[in-house]
Amino acid sequence: MGGEGRAKMTTAGIHLTAIDLLILFAYLVGTLWLGSFCGRFIKSSDDFLLAGKSLPFWAAGMSIVATDIGVMDMVSGAGAAYQNGMAQANFDWLGSVPALIIVGFIFVPFYWRAGVSTVPEFLGRRFGEGVRWFQAAVWLFIMVVNLAIMLWMSGLFLGTVLDWNPYVAIWITVVGVGIYTYAGGLTAVVMTDVIQLLVLFVGSAALLALSYWKAGGAAEMARSVGARGPEFANHFKLLLPHNTTTSYPWSGILFGLGMVMSTSYFATNQAVIQRVFGTRSEWDAKASMIVAGGFKLLVPLLITFPGLTALALYPKLEKADYAMPTLVRQLLPPGLMGLIIAAFFSALMSNVSGYLNSSTTVAITDFYQPVIRFFRGREASAEHCLKVGRGLTVGLVLAAGLGADFVRRFETIYNLIQTMMSFIQGPTLALLLLGIFWRRANSLGALAGILSGFFLAVALNLVGTKLFRTDNPFLFVSVWSFLFSLGVTVAVSLCGAPPPPERIRGLVYGMVDRDPEAQALLRERLDPPNPA
Protein backbone atom coordinates (compact mmCIF):
# COMPACT_ATOMS: atom_id res chain seq x y z
CA MET A 1 0.00 0.00 0.00
CA GLY A 2 3.00 2.28 0.49
CA GLY A 3 3.66 2.83 -3.20
CA GLU A 4 0.02 3.08 -4.07
CA GLY A 5 -0.44 5.52 -1.22
CA ARG A 6 1.52 8.06 -3.19
CA ALA A 7 -0.49 7.53 -6.39
CA LYS A 8 -1.27 10.77 -8.15
CA MET A 9 -3.77 11.54 -10.83
CA THR A 10 -1.95 12.49 -13.99
CA THR A 11 -3.30 13.81 -17.25
CA ALA A 12 -2.44 10.56 -19.05
CA GLY A 13 -5.75 8.91 -19.94
CA ILE A 14 -7.07 5.43 -19.29
CA HIS A 15 -6.40 2.94 -22.04
CA LEU A 16 -9.73 1.43 -23.08
CA THR A 17 -9.58 -2.10 -24.49
CA ALA A 18 -11.80 -3.37 -27.32
CA ILE A 19 -14.31 -4.86 -24.86
CA ASP A 20 -14.53 -1.54 -22.95
CA LEU A 21 -15.19 0.34 -26.19
CA LEU A 22 -17.79 -2.26 -27.21
CA ILE A 23 -19.66 -1.86 -23.90
CA LEU A 24 -19.53 1.94 -24.18
CA PHE A 25 -20.68 1.86 -27.82
CA ALA A 26 -23.53 -0.58 -27.06
CA TYR A 27 -24.67 1.62 -24.16
CA LEU A 28 -24.67 4.84 -26.23
CA VAL A 29 -26.45 3.24 -29.23
CA GLY A 30 -29.00 1.52 -26.96
CA THR A 31 -29.78 4.80 -25.17
CA LEU A 32 -30.25 6.67 -28.45
CA TRP A 33 -32.49 3.92 -29.85
CA LEU A 34 -34.68 3.78 -26.73
CA GLY A 35 -35.00 7.57 -26.61
CA SER A 36 -35.88 7.84 -30.30
CA PHE A 37 -38.36 4.92 -30.01
CA CYS A 38 -40.29 6.88 -27.35
CA GLY A 39 -40.71 9.68 -29.92
CA ARG A 40 -43.34 7.57 -31.74
CA PHE A 41 -45.84 8.25 -28.98
CA ILE A 42 -45.47 12.05 -28.92
CA LYS A 43 -48.50 13.85 -30.40
CA SER A 44 -48.88 17.03 -28.31
CA SER A 45 -47.03 19.34 -25.92
CA ASP A 46 -48.55 17.41 -22.98
CA ASP A 47 -47.00 14.20 -24.33
CA PHE A 48 -43.67 15.98 -24.83
CA LEU A 49 -43.46 17.89 -21.53
CA LEU A 50 -45.46 15.59 -19.19
CA ALA A 51 -45.21 12.18 -20.92
CA GLY A 52 -48.97 12.37 -21.53
CA LYS A 53 -49.40 11.78 -17.77
CA SER A 54 -48.67 8.10 -18.32
CA LEU A 55 -45.54 7.36 -16.25
CA PRO A 56 -45.66 4.40 -13.83
CA PHE A 57 -44.48 5.02 -10.26
CA TRP A 58 -41.31 2.90 -10.54
CA ALA A 59 -40.04 4.72 -13.64
CA ALA A 60 -40.75 8.18 -12.20
CA GLY A 61 -39.09 7.24 -8.89
CA MET A 62 -35.96 5.86 -10.57
CA SER A 63 -35.80 8.91 -12.85
CA ILE A 64 -35.91 11.28 -9.85
CA VAL A 65 -32.78 9.60 -8.46
CA ALA A 66 -31.02 9.40 -11.85
CA THR A 67 -31.59 13.11 -12.49
CA ASP A 68 -30.28 13.89 -9.03
CA ILE A 69 -26.89 12.18 -9.54
CA GLY A 70 -24.51 13.79 -12.01
CA VAL A 71 -20.87 13.00 -12.79
CA MET A 72 -19.83 15.96 -10.67
CA ASP A 73 -21.92 14.66 -7.76
CA MET A 74 -20.08 11.35 -8.04
CA VAL A 75 -16.67 13.01 -8.24
CA SER A 76 -17.20 15.77 -5.69
CA GLY A 77 -19.30 13.52 -3.42
CA ALA A 78 -16.49 10.97 -3.21
CA GLY A 79 -14.02 13.86 -2.81
CA ALA A 80 -16.03 15.33 0.08
CA ALA A 81 -16.15 11.91 1.76
CA TYR A 82 -12.36 11.62 1.28
CA GLN A 83 -11.93 15.01 2.96
CA ASN A 84 -14.75 15.16 5.55
CA GLY A 85 -15.65 11.52 6.11
CA MET A 86 -18.92 9.66 6.30
CA ALA A 87 -20.93 12.76 7.32
CA GLN A 88 -21.18 13.39 3.55
CA ALA A 89 -23.66 10.46 3.38
CA ASN A 90 -26.22 12.58 5.27
CA PHE A 91 -26.95 14.44 2.03
CA ASP A 92 -28.47 11.26 0.58
CA TRP A 93 -29.83 9.75 3.80
CA LEU A 94 -31.27 12.43 6.10
CA GLY A 95 -31.41 14.64 3.00
CA SER A 96 -33.93 12.25 1.38
CA VAL A 97 -36.14 10.79 4.09
CA PRO A 98 -38.38 12.23 5.52
CA ALA A 99 -38.25 15.00 2.84
CA LEU A 100 -39.46 12.72 0.03
CA ILE A 101 -42.32 11.45 2.23
CA ILE A 102 -43.35 14.95 3.31
CA VAL A 103 -43.27 16.19 -0.30
CA GLY A 104 -45.05 13.06 -1.56
CA PHE A 105 -47.95 13.23 0.88
CA ILE A 106 -48.32 17.00 1.45
CA PHE A 107 -47.13 18.94 -1.59
CA VAL A 108 -47.70 16.44 -4.42
CA PRO A 109 -51.48 16.03 -3.79
CA PHE A 110 -51.89 19.80 -3.95
CA TYR A 111 -49.87 20.17 -7.15
CA TRP A 112 -51.73 17.21 -8.62
CA ARG A 113 -55.16 18.55 -7.76
CA ALA A 114 -54.28 22.03 -9.04
CA GLY A 115 -53.48 20.38 -12.41
CA VAL A 116 -50.25 22.40 -12.86
CA SER A 117 -47.10 21.63 -14.88
CA THR A 118 -44.58 23.64 -12.86
CA VAL A 119 -44.13 24.82 -9.27
CA PRO A 120 -44.06 28.52 -10.33
CA GLU A 121 -47.43 27.90 -12.01
CA PHE A 122 -48.85 26.62 -8.68
CA LEU A 123 -47.43 29.61 -6.81
CA GLY A 124 -48.80 31.89 -9.54
CA ARG A 125 -52.35 30.51 -9.09
CA ARG A 126 -52.09 30.86 -5.34
CA PHE A 127 -50.23 34.18 -5.04
CA GLY A 128 -50.36 35.95 -8.42
CA GLU A 129 -48.11 36.53 -11.41
CA GLY A 130 -45.38 38.49 -9.55
CA VAL A 131 -44.39 35.49 -7.40
CA ARG A 132 -44.72 33.16 -10.41
CA TRP A 133 -42.37 35.16 -12.61
CA PHE A 134 -39.79 35.70 -9.86
CA GLN A 135 -39.68 31.95 -9.16
CA ALA A 136 -39.71 30.99 -12.86
CA ALA A 137 -36.94 33.48 -13.78
CA VAL A 138 -34.68 32.36 -10.90
CA TRP A 139 -35.19 28.63 -11.64
CA LEU A 140 -34.80 29.02 -15.41
CA PHE A 141 -31.54 30.94 -14.91
CA ILE A 142 -30.25 28.35 -12.45
CA MET A 143 -31.19 25.40 -14.69
CA VAL A 144 -29.76 26.84 -17.92
CA VAL A 145 -26.46 27.89 -16.31
CA ASN A 146 -26.37 24.49 -14.57
CA LEU A 147 -26.67 22.79 -17.97
CA ALA A 148 -23.59 24.63 -19.24
CA ILE A 149 -21.70 23.90 -16.01
CA MET A 150 -22.61 20.19 -16.11
CA LEU A 151 -21.45 19.93 -19.71
CA TRP A 152 -18.17 21.71 -19.08
CA MET A 153 -17.21 19.99 -15.83
CA SER A 154 -18.23 16.58 -17.10
CA GLY A 155 -16.38 17.16 -20.37
CA LEU A 156 -13.34 18.11 -18.36
CA PHE A 157 -13.63 15.00 -16.17
CA LEU A 158 -14.19 12.57 -19.03
CA GLY A 159 -11.48 14.34 -21.02
CA THR A 160 -9.02 13.92 -18.15
CA VAL A 161 -9.89 10.29 -17.45
CA LEU A 162 -10.04 9.19 -21.09
CA ASP A 163 -7.43 11.65 -22.41
CA TRP A 164 -9.98 13.04 -24.86
CA ASN A 165 -10.35 16.67 -25.82
CA PRO A 166 -13.05 17.94 -23.38
CA TYR A 167 -14.99 19.42 -26.29
CA VAL A 168 -15.34 15.95 -27.86
CA ALA A 169 -17.00 14.67 -24.66
CA ILE A 170 -19.19 17.79 -24.47
CA TRP A 171 -20.45 17.56 -28.06
CA ILE A 172 -21.01 13.78 -27.91
CA THR A 173 -23.27 14.50 -24.94
CA VAL A 174 -24.97 17.49 -26.61
CA VAL A 175 -25.78 15.47 -29.75
CA GLY A 176 -26.81 12.28 -27.90
CA VAL A 177 -28.97 13.95 -25.26
CA GLY A 178 -30.31 16.48 -27.78
CA ILE A 179 -31.50 13.75 -30.17
CA TYR A 180 -33.45 11.68 -27.68
CA THR A 181 -34.83 14.60 -25.67
CA TYR A 182 -35.96 16.28 -28.94
CA ALA A 183 -37.56 13.07 -30.19
CA GLY A 184 -39.13 11.60 -27.08
CA GLY A 185 -39.53 14.44 -24.54
CA LEU A 186 -40.12 13.45 -20.91
CA THR A 187 -41.01 9.83 -21.79
CA ALA A 188 -37.60 9.36 -23.44
CA VAL A 189 -35.83 11.15 -20.59
CA VAL A 190 -37.50 8.95 -17.94
CA MET A 191 -37.13 5.63 -19.78
CA THR A 192 -33.44 6.26 -20.55
CA ASP A 193 -33.02 7.38 -16.91
CA VAL A 194 -34.24 3.95 -15.77
CA ILE A 195 -31.56 2.21 -17.87
CA GLN A 196 -28.96 4.79 -16.89
CA LEU A 197 -29.66 4.35 -13.17
CA LEU A 198 -29.23 0.57 -13.46
CA VAL A 199 -25.94 0.99 -15.39
CA LEU A 200 -24.79 3.56 -12.83
CA PHE A 201 -25.60 1.28 -9.88
CA VAL A 202 -24.01 -1.84 -11.41
CA GLY A 203 -20.83 0.03 -12.48
CA SER A 204 -20.46 1.83 -9.15
CA ALA A 205 -21.18 -1.34 -7.15
CA ALA A 206 -18.35 -3.09 -9.01
CA LEU A 207 -16.01 -0.22 -8.15
CA LEU A 208 -17.08 -0.30 -4.49
CA ALA A 209 -16.66 -4.08 -4.21
CA LEU A 210 -13.17 -3.99 -5.74
CA SER A 211 -11.96 -1.03 -3.68
CA TYR A 212 -13.46 -2.44 -0.45
CA TRP A 213 -11.72 -5.78 -1.05
CA LYS A 214 -8.43 -4.04 -1.91
CA ALA A 215 -8.67 -1.90 1.27
CA GLY A 216 -9.00 -5.05 3.40
CA GLY A 217 -12.57 -4.57 4.68
CA ALA A 218 -14.22 -2.11 7.07
CA ALA A 219 -12.08 -2.82 10.15
CA GLU A 220 -8.79 -2.41 8.24
CA MET A 221 -10.07 0.78 6.58
CA ALA A 222 -11.06 2.28 9.95
CA ARG A 223 -7.67 1.30 11.41
CA SER A 224 -5.58 2.76 8.59
CA VAL A 225 -7.59 6.00 8.39
CA GLY A 226 -7.70 6.41 12.19
CA ALA A 227 -3.90 5.92 12.38
CA ARG A 228 -3.39 9.03 10.26
CA GLY A 229 -3.98 11.38 13.19
CA PRO A 230 -6.59 12.94 15.51
CA GLU A 231 -8.14 15.00 12.68
CA PHE A 232 -9.41 11.71 11.22
CA ALA A 233 -11.04 10.57 14.48
CA ASN A 234 -14.55 11.49 13.25
CA HIS A 235 -14.10 10.21 9.70
CA PHE A 236 -16.38 7.21 10.19
CA LYS A 237 -19.06 9.09 12.14
CA LEU A 238 -22.33 10.24 10.56
CA LEU A 239 -23.09 12.97 13.10
CA LEU A 240 -20.41 15.54 13.93
CA PRO A 241 -20.38 17.96 16.93
CA HIS A 242 -22.08 21.35 16.64
CA ASN A 243 -18.69 23.08 16.97
CA THR A 244 -17.00 21.14 14.14
CA THR A 245 -15.01 23.22 11.65
CA THR A 246 -16.45 21.26 8.70
CA SER A 247 -19.65 22.43 6.99
CA TYR A 248 -21.63 19.45 8.36
CA PRO A 249 -22.39 19.83 12.12
CA TRP A 250 -25.26 17.58 13.28
CA SER A 251 -27.40 20.64 14.06
CA GLY A 252 -27.00 21.99 10.51
CA ILE A 253 -27.67 18.54 9.07
CA LEU A 254 -30.87 18.16 11.13
CA PHE A 255 -32.37 21.66 10.94
CA GLY A 256 -30.86 22.98 7.70
CA LEU A 257 -30.56 19.91 5.49
CA GLY A 258 -33.24 17.61 6.92
CA MET A 259 -36.00 20.10 7.66
CA VAL A 260 -35.53 22.97 5.21
CA MET A 261 -33.19 22.38 2.27
CA SER A 262 -34.11 18.84 1.29
CA THR A 263 -37.86 19.42 1.68
CA SER A 264 -37.59 22.57 -0.40
CA TYR A 265 -35.34 20.86 -2.97
CA PHE A 266 -37.73 17.97 -3.64
CA ALA A 267 -40.83 20.19 -3.47
CA THR A 268 -39.61 22.94 -5.81
CA ASN A 269 -36.86 21.66 -8.13
CA GLN A 270 -38.61 21.40 -11.47
CA ALA A 271 -36.18 18.71 -12.68
CA VAL A 272 -37.36 16.49 -9.82
CA ILE A 273 -41.03 17.39 -9.56
CA GLN A 274 -41.68 17.16 -13.32
CA ARG A 275 -41.44 13.36 -13.12
CA VAL A 276 -44.18 13.46 -10.50
CA PHE A 277 -46.40 15.65 -12.71
CA GLY A 278 -45.93 13.10 -15.51
CA THR A 279 -47.24 10.09 -13.53
CA ARG A 280 -50.53 8.43 -14.50
CA SER A 281 -52.34 8.94 -11.16
CA GLU A 282 -52.06 10.64 -7.79
CA TRP A 283 -51.25 7.25 -6.24
CA ASP A 284 -48.36 6.76 -8.71
CA ALA A 285 -47.14 10.28 -7.93
CA LYS A 286 -46.93 9.53 -4.19
CA ALA A 287 -45.50 6.04 -4.72
CA SER A 288 -42.75 7.43 -7.01
CA MET A 289 -41.41 9.51 -4.11
CA ILE A 290 -41.19 6.42 -1.87
CA VAL A 291 -39.42 4.46 -4.64
CA ALA A 292 -36.94 7.35 -4.96
CA GLY A 293 -36.36 7.15 -1.19
CA GLY A 294 -35.57 3.44 -1.54
CA PHE A 295 -32.94 4.00 -4.22
CA LYS A 296 -31.49 6.96 -2.32
CA LEU A 297 -30.65 4.57 0.51
CA LEU A 298 -28.03 2.95 -1.77
CA VAL A 299 -26.46 6.13 -3.17
CA PRO A 300 -23.91 6.69 -0.33
CA LEU A 301 -22.69 3.12 -0.84
CA LEU A 302 -21.80 4.07 -4.40
CA ILE A 303 -20.44 7.58 -3.84
CA THR A 304 -19.44 8.16 -0.19
CA PHE A 305 -17.96 4.74 0.55
CA PRO A 306 -15.61 4.73 -2.49
CA GLY A 307 -14.32 8.10 -1.19
CA LEU A 308 -13.51 6.44 2.16
CA THR A 309 -11.84 3.42 0.52
CA ALA A 310 -9.78 5.84 -1.60
CA LEU A 311 -8.57 7.51 1.61
CA ALA A 312 -7.48 4.14 2.99
CA LEU A 313 -5.77 3.12 -0.26
CA TYR A 314 -4.38 6.42 -1.56
CA PRO A 315 -4.09 8.82 1.39
CA LYS A 316 -1.80 11.34 -0.33
CA LEU A 317 -3.82 12.48 -3.33
CA GLU A 318 -3.14 16.05 -4.48
CA LYS A 319 -6.85 16.90 -4.37
CA ALA A 320 -9.75 15.14 -2.65
CA ASP A 321 -11.73 15.24 -5.92
CA TYR A 322 -9.18 12.86 -7.46
CA ALA A 323 -10.48 10.03 -5.21
CA MET A 324 -13.03 8.56 -7.64
CA PRO A 325 -10.94 8.92 -10.86
CA THR A 326 -7.93 7.39 -9.06
CA LEU A 327 -9.93 4.32 -7.99
CA VAL A 328 -11.20 3.92 -11.55
CA ARG A 329 -7.71 4.14 -13.02
CA GLN A 330 -5.93 1.99 -10.49
CA LEU A 331 -8.40 -0.81 -9.78
CA LEU A 332 -10.72 -1.62 -12.63
CA PRO A 333 -9.93 -4.44 -15.09
CA PRO A 334 -10.92 -4.36 -18.82
CA GLY A 335 -14.67 -4.81 -19.26
CA LEU A 336 -15.49 -3.25 -15.89
CA MET A 337 -13.65 -0.14 -17.05
CA GLY A 338 -16.05 0.14 -20.01
CA LEU A 339 -18.97 -0.36 -17.62
CA ILE A 340 -17.88 2.38 -15.22
CA ILE A 341 -17.21 4.82 -18.07
CA ALA A 342 -20.72 3.97 -19.36
CA ALA A 343 -21.93 4.66 -15.79
CA PHE A 344 -20.28 8.09 -15.85
CA PHE A 345 -21.88 8.81 -19.22
CA SER A 346 -25.21 7.63 -17.74
CA ALA A 347 -24.92 10.06 -14.86
CA LEU A 348 -23.99 12.88 -17.23
CA MET A 349 -26.75 12.18 -19.76
CA SER A 350 -29.57 11.70 -17.26
CA ASN A 351 -28.53 14.86 -15.42
CA VAL A 352 -28.37 16.95 -18.62
CA SER A 353 -31.55 15.54 -20.19
CA GLY A 354 -33.50 16.08 -16.95
CA TYR A 355 -32.50 19.74 -16.69
CA LEU A 356 -33.00 20.26 -20.44
CA ASN A 357 -36.58 18.97 -20.43
CA SER A 358 -37.42 20.89 -17.24
CA SER A 359 -35.97 24.17 -18.54
CA THR A 360 -38.12 23.78 -21.65
CA THR A 361 -41.22 23.15 -19.52
CA VAL A 362 -40.68 26.25 -17.37
CA ALA A 363 -39.95 28.40 -20.45
CA ILE A 364 -43.12 27.20 -22.23
CA THR A 365 -45.51 27.10 -19.25
CA ASP A 366 -44.44 30.17 -17.31
CA PHE A 367 -43.26 32.52 -20.07
CA TYR A 368 -44.35 31.53 -23.58
CA GLN A 369 -47.98 30.52 -22.91
CA PRO A 370 -48.80 33.55 -20.68
CA VAL A 371 -47.27 35.91 -23.28
CA ILE A 372 -49.30 34.31 -26.11
CA ARG A 373 -52.45 34.49 -23.95
CA PHE A 374 -51.79 38.18 -23.22
CA PHE A 375 -51.14 39.25 -26.83
CA ARG A 376 -53.55 36.96 -28.72
CA GLY A 377 -56.24 36.66 -26.06
CA ARG A 378 -56.40 32.84 -26.43
CA GLU A 379 -54.41 29.75 -25.49
CA ALA A 380 -51.64 28.44 -27.78
CA SER A 381 -52.62 25.06 -29.27
CA ALA A 382 -51.00 21.84 -27.99
CA GLU A 383 -49.49 21.14 -31.45
CA HIS A 384 -48.00 24.65 -31.60
CA CYS A 385 -46.53 24.27 -28.10
CA LEU A 386 -45.02 20.91 -29.12
CA LYS A 387 -43.19 22.59 -32.03
CA VAL A 388 -42.00 25.43 -29.80
CA GLY A 389 -40.97 22.92 -27.10
CA ARG A 390 -38.88 20.91 -29.53
CA GLY A 391 -37.32 24.08 -30.97
CA LEU A 392 -36.47 25.27 -27.45
CA THR A 393 -34.92 21.88 -26.60
CA VAL A 394 -32.55 22.16 -29.56
CA GLY A 395 -31.83 25.83 -28.84
CA LEU A 396 -31.15 25.25 -25.14
CA VAL A 397 -28.85 22.25 -25.58
CA LEU A 398 -26.85 24.06 -28.28
CA ALA A 399 -26.66 27.20 -26.13
CA ALA A 400 -25.49 25.10 -23.16
CA GLY A 401 -22.84 23.41 -25.33
CA LEU A 402 -21.56 26.79 -26.53
CA GLY A 403 -21.96 28.26 -23.03
CA ALA A 404 -19.78 25.49 -21.59
CA ASP A 405 -16.73 27.24 -23.06
CA PHE A 406 -17.88 30.52 -21.48
CA VAL A 407 -18.38 28.85 -18.08
CA ARG A 408 -14.81 27.51 -18.25
CA ARG A 409 -13.50 31.06 -17.79
CA PHE A 410 -15.32 31.56 -14.50
CA GLU A 411 -14.21 28.97 -11.98
CA THR A 412 -16.43 30.36 -9.27
CA ILE A 413 -19.64 30.20 -11.29
CA TYR A 414 -20.45 26.67 -10.10
CA ASN A 415 -20.18 27.76 -6.46
CA LEU A 416 -22.23 30.85 -7.26
CA ILE A 417 -25.10 28.78 -8.66
CA GLN A 418 -25.04 26.34 -5.74
CA THR A 419 -25.04 29.22 -3.28
CA MET A 420 -27.88 30.92 -5.17
CA MET A 421 -29.95 27.75 -4.93
CA SER A 422 -29.44 27.71 -1.16
CA PHE A 423 -30.65 31.36 -1.00
CA ILE A 424 -33.97 30.59 -2.64
CA GLN A 425 -34.78 27.26 -0.97
CA GLY A 426 -35.70 28.51 2.53
CA PRO A 427 -38.02 31.35 1.37
CA THR A 428 -39.71 29.13 -1.26
CA LEU A 429 -40.50 26.46 1.33
CA ALA A 430 -42.00 29.11 3.63
CA LEU A 431 -44.21 30.33 0.79
CA LEU A 432 -45.38 26.86 -0.19
CA LEU A 433 -46.24 25.92 3.41
CA LEU A 434 -48.19 29.12 4.04
CA GLY A 435 -49.80 28.93 0.61
CA ILE A 436 -51.11 25.45 1.25
CA PHE A 437 -51.99 25.63 4.96
CA TRP A 438 -52.97 29.26 5.62
CA ARG A 439 -55.79 30.68 3.55
CA ARG A 440 -55.10 34.19 4.92
CA ALA A 441 -51.71 34.42 3.11
CA ASN A 442 -52.03 36.93 0.26
CA SER A 443 -50.04 37.99 -2.83
CA LEU A 444 -48.37 41.02 -1.27
CA GLY A 445 -47.31 39.01 1.78
CA ALA A 446 -45.88 36.28 -0.44
CA LEU A 447 -43.88 38.69 -2.59
CA ALA A 448 -42.54 40.51 0.49
CA GLY A 449 -41.72 37.16 2.15
CA ILE A 450 -39.81 35.63 -0.74
CA LEU A 451 -37.82 38.80 -1.53
CA SER A 452 -36.95 39.54 2.12
CA GLY A 453 -35.94 35.90 2.75
CA PHE A 454 -33.76 35.95 -0.36
CA PHE A 455 -32.02 39.18 0.68
CA LEU A 456 -31.49 37.97 4.27
CA ALA A 457 -29.84 34.81 2.88
CA VAL A 458 -27.53 36.97 0.72
CA ALA A 459 -26.70 39.19 3.72
CA LEU A 460 -26.01 36.24 6.05
CA ASN A 461 -23.77 34.72 3.40
CA LEU A 462 -21.78 37.97 3.19
CA VAL A 463 -21.14 38.12 6.95
CA GLY A 464 -21.08 34.32 7.39
CA THR A 465 -17.79 33.81 9.21
CA LYS A 466 -18.57 36.57 11.71
CA LEU A 467 -21.65 34.68 12.89
CA PHE A 468 -21.10 31.01 12.09
CA ARG A 469 -18.13 28.74 12.77
CA THR A 470 -17.72 27.35 9.26
CA ASP A 471 -16.56 29.03 6.04
CA ASN A 472 -19.68 27.85 4.22
CA PRO A 473 -22.68 28.13 6.58
CA PHE A 474 -25.30 27.38 3.89
CA LEU A 475 -27.17 24.90 6.13
CA PHE A 476 -27.77 27.52 8.83
CA VAL A 477 -28.45 30.31 6.30
CA SER A 478 -31.31 28.27 4.85
CA VAL A 479 -32.92 27.87 8.30
CA TRP A 480 -32.79 31.58 9.13
CA SER A 481 -33.99 32.71 5.69
CA PHE A 482 -36.89 30.21 5.99
CA LEU A 483 -37.93 31.53 9.41
CA PHE A 484 -37.56 35.17 8.35
CA SER A 485 -39.56 34.62 5.18
CA LEU A 486 -42.28 32.87 7.18
CA GLY A 487 -42.50 35.80 9.62
CA VAL A 488 -42.55 38.52 6.95
CA THR A 489 -45.22 36.72 4.86
CA VAL A 490 -47.47 36.36 7.92
CA ALA A 491 -46.95 39.97 9.07
CA VAL A 492 -47.53 41.57 5.63
CA SER A 493 -50.51 39.31 4.85
CA LEU A 494 -52.19 40.30 8.13
CA CYS A 495 -51.79 43.97 7.20
CA GLY A 496 -53.64 43.48 3.89
CA ALA A 497 -56.97 42.02 2.77
CA PRO A 498 -57.37 38.22 2.65
CA PRO A 499 -57.45 36.70 -0.85
CA PRO A 500 -60.96 36.18 -2.26
CA PRO A 501 -62.21 32.59 -1.66
CA GLU A 502 -62.90 31.95 -5.37
CA ARG A 503 -59.25 32.64 -6.16
CA ILE A 504 -57.82 30.11 -3.69
CA ARG A 505 -60.55 27.47 -3.91
CA GLY A 506 -58.96 24.05 -4.46
CA LEU A 507 -55.48 25.39 -3.65
CA VAL A 508 -55.57 25.55 0.17
CA TYR A 509 -55.84 22.74 2.74
CA GLY A 510 -59.40 22.43 4.00
CA MET A 511 -60.79 23.94 0.80
CA VAL A 512 -60.36 20.82 -1.30
CA ASP A 513 -61.81 17.69 0.24
CA ARG A 514 -64.50 19.36 2.36
CA ASP A 515 -65.78 21.84 -0.24
CA PRO A 516 -68.19 20.55 -2.94
CA GLU A 517 -67.51 23.62 -5.11
CA ALA A 518 -63.76 22.98 -4.91
CA GLN A 519 -64.36 19.37 -5.86
CA ALA A 520 -66.34 20.45 -8.94
CA LEU A 521 -63.58 22.91 -9.86
CA LEU A 522 -61.01 20.18 -9.40
CA ARG A 523 -62.90 17.79 -11.69
CA GLU A 524 -63.14 20.58 -14.25
CA ARG A 525 -59.39 21.25 -14.01
CA LEU A 526 -58.50 17.58 -14.37
CA ASP A 527 -61.06 16.87 -17.14
CA PRO A 528 -61.71 20.15 -18.96
CA PRO A 529 -65.04 20.19 -20.82
CA ASN A 530 -64.77 19.54 -24.56
CA PRO A 531 -65.08 22.93 -26.33
CA ALA A 532 -66.86 21.24 -29.23
Next chain:
Amino acid sequence: MNLLESLLDRWLVPFMAWLLRPIDAFLDGLPPWAWRLSVCLFLVVGSLWVLLIPRKSIYDGAPTQERWRDLRIWVALLTLPYLLIYLWL
Protein backbone atom coordinates in the same frame (compact mmCIF):
# COMPACT_ATOMS: atom_id res chain seq x y z
CA MET B 1 -19.95 46.43 -1.47
CA ASN B 2 -17.85 47.87 1.37
CA LEU B 3 -20.72 50.15 2.36
CA LEU B 4 -23.12 47.20 2.37
CA GLU B 5 -20.74 45.10 4.45
CA SER B 6 -20.20 47.89 6.96
CA LEU B 7 -23.98 48.37 7.25
CA LEU B 8 -24.43 44.65 7.83
CA ASP B 9 -21.60 44.65 10.39
CA ARG B 10 -23.31 47.48 12.22
CA TRP B 11 -26.91 46.26 12.23
CA LEU B 12 -27.26 42.62 11.27
CA VAL B 13 -24.20 41.04 12.91
CA PRO B 14 -24.84 42.29 16.49
CA PHE B 15 -28.52 41.32 16.34
CA MET B 16 -27.87 37.85 14.90
CA ALA B 17 -24.96 37.32 17.33
CA TRP B 18 -27.32 38.14 20.22
CA LEU B 19 -29.71 35.54 18.82
CA LEU B 20 -27.14 32.86 17.96
CA ARG B 21 -24.82 32.81 21.00
CA PRO B 22 -27.30 31.22 23.46
CA ILE B 23 -28.37 28.71 20.80
CA ASP B 24 -24.71 27.81 20.12
CA ALA B 25 -24.05 27.45 23.86
CA PHE B 26 -27.07 25.14 24.26
CA LEU B 27 -26.19 22.97 21.24
CA ASP B 28 -22.51 22.77 22.27
CA GLY B 29 -23.57 21.34 25.62
CA LEU B 30 -25.65 18.47 24.21
CA PRO B 31 -24.06 15.00 24.47
CA PRO B 32 -23.77 12.73 21.37
CA TRP B 33 -26.72 10.55 22.44
CA ALA B 34 -28.93 13.64 22.29
CA TRP B 35 -27.86 14.34 18.67
CA ARG B 36 -28.70 10.78 17.74
CA LEU B 37 -32.02 10.88 19.57
CA SER B 38 -33.01 14.17 17.87
CA VAL B 39 -32.24 12.82 14.40
CA CYS B 40 -34.08 9.53 15.05
CA LEU B 41 -37.12 11.39 16.45
CA PHE B 42 -37.15 13.57 13.35
CA LEU B 43 -37.03 10.49 11.12
CA VAL B 44 -39.84 8.76 13.01
CA VAL B 45 -42.16 11.77 13.36
CA GLY B 46 -41.33 13.16 9.88
CA SER B 47 -42.14 9.86 8.17
CA LEU B 48 -44.59 7.88 10.24
CA TRP B 49 -47.26 10.62 10.47
CA VAL B 50 -48.34 9.12 7.14
CA LEU B 51 -49.75 6.17 9.12
CA LEU B 52 -52.47 8.56 10.38
CA ILE B 53 -53.74 9.34 6.85
CA PRO B 54 -57.12 7.66 6.20
CA ARG B 55 -57.10 4.60 3.95
CA LYS B 56 -59.33 6.33 1.35
CA SER B 57 -56.81 9.14 0.78
CA ILE B 58 -53.92 6.69 0.55
CA TYR B 59 -55.63 4.78 -2.29
CA ASP B 60 -56.70 7.94 -4.22
CA GLY B 61 -56.01 7.24 -7.90
CA ALA B 62 -54.85 3.64 -7.34
CA PRO B 63 -56.16 1.27 -10.05
CA THR B 64 -56.97 -1.44 -7.45
CA GLN B 65 -57.41 -1.57 -3.68
CA GLU B 66 -55.00 -4.44 -3.11
CA ARG B 67 -53.13 -4.58 0.20
CA TRP B 68 -49.71 -4.09 -1.41
CA ARG B 69 -50.83 -0.71 -2.74
CA ASP B 70 -51.24 0.65 0.80
CA LEU B 71 -48.52 3.30 0.77
CA ARG B 72 -48.49 3.47 4.57
CA ILE B 73 -46.82 0.05 4.57
CA TRP B 74 -44.29 1.28 2.00
CA VAL B 75 -43.44 4.30 4.18
CA ALA B 76 -42.96 2.13 7.30
CA LEU B 77 -40.68 -0.25 5.38
CA LEU B 78 -38.70 2.65 3.89
CA THR B 79 -38.19 4.39 7.24
CA LEU B 80 -36.88 1.28 9.02
CA PRO B 81 -33.43 1.02 7.31
CA TYR B 82 -32.89 4.77 7.65
CA LEU B 83 -33.69 4.53 11.36
CA LEU B 84 -31.30 1.60 11.81
CA ILE B 85 -28.52 3.55 10.05
CA TYR B 86 -28.90 6.52 12.41
CA LEU B 87 -29.20 4.27 15.45
CA TRP B 88 -26.07 2.26 14.71
CA LEU B 89 -23.64 4.31 12.60
